[in-house]
Amino acid sequence: MGANHPGTVASGVETATADDTALLLDVMLGKLATYLRMCGYDAAYAMDGDGEDPGDERLLARASAEHRVLLTRDISLAGRADRSVLLAGRTPIVQLRELESVGFTIELGERPARCGACNGPVGPLGDDEPIPEFAPDPTETTLWRCRDCGQVFWRGSHWRDVESRLNEN
Incomplete structure (x- = not known):
C-alpha cells in the first residue's frame, strides 16, 4: 500500500x-x-x-x-x-x-474470515442452510455465512471494489 x-x-x-x-x-x-x-x-x-x-x-x-x-x-x-x-x-x-x-498486513484473503457487520466468524454455507433471495446461485458462486448474525457473503462487486482500493498506490 x-x-x-x-x-x-x-x-x-x-x-x-x-x-x-x-x-x-x-x-x-x-x-x-x-x-x-x-x-x-x-x-x-x-x-x-x-x-x-x-x-x-x-x-x-x-x-x-x-x-x-x-x-x-x-x-x-x-x-x-x-x-x-x-x-x-x-x-x-x-x-x-x-x-x-507501522507493520500491519493489509490484504484480502481468498475468502471472508470475519463478518463486516458484527465481527463474528464466517464459515462456508452449509448445504441445508437457507439462502437469501438476493444471493447469487451457490452452484455458480461460493457463499459463506456469519456464524453469529447469519449474514451471507460472497466475493462479488463489493469485494472486488475493496480489493481494487487496497491495491491502489
Whole structure:
C-alpha cells in the first residue's frame, strides 16, 4: 500500500497480522472496522452491541483484558493504552495505509474470515442452510455465512471494489 504517514504512532506494536493480532477500534473508526474485518482481523468496534459510547476508561479496560491493540485518532487515549496505534487519517483507505506503514498486513484473503457487520466468524454455507433471495446461485458462486448474525457473503462487486482500493498506490 503506501508510504509512511507522519502522525501515525504505534506503541507496543511491532508487526501485526490478522492471525495474531486482535484489535479494538474507538468510536471514530467504525468504517475502518469493516475494512479490517474484510482483511480477516478480529476488529471489535467500540459501538458494537448496544450502540452506546463506552467511554475511554471502559475502552482501555477492554483492550487490556482482551489483549487487543487499541486503534484511535485520540492522542490522549492512545497514550494511555498499553498497545495502541494513533491514526491521523480521516478516511479508511488512508488509515489502512497508515496501519501498513507501522507493520500491519493489509490484504484480502481468498475468502471472508470475519463478518463486516458484527465481527463474528464466517464459515462456508452449509448445504441445508437457507439462502437469501438476493444471493447469487451457490452452484455458480461460493457463499459463506456469519456464524453469529447469519449474514451471507460472497466475493462479488463489493469485494472486488475493496480489493481494487487496497491495491491502489
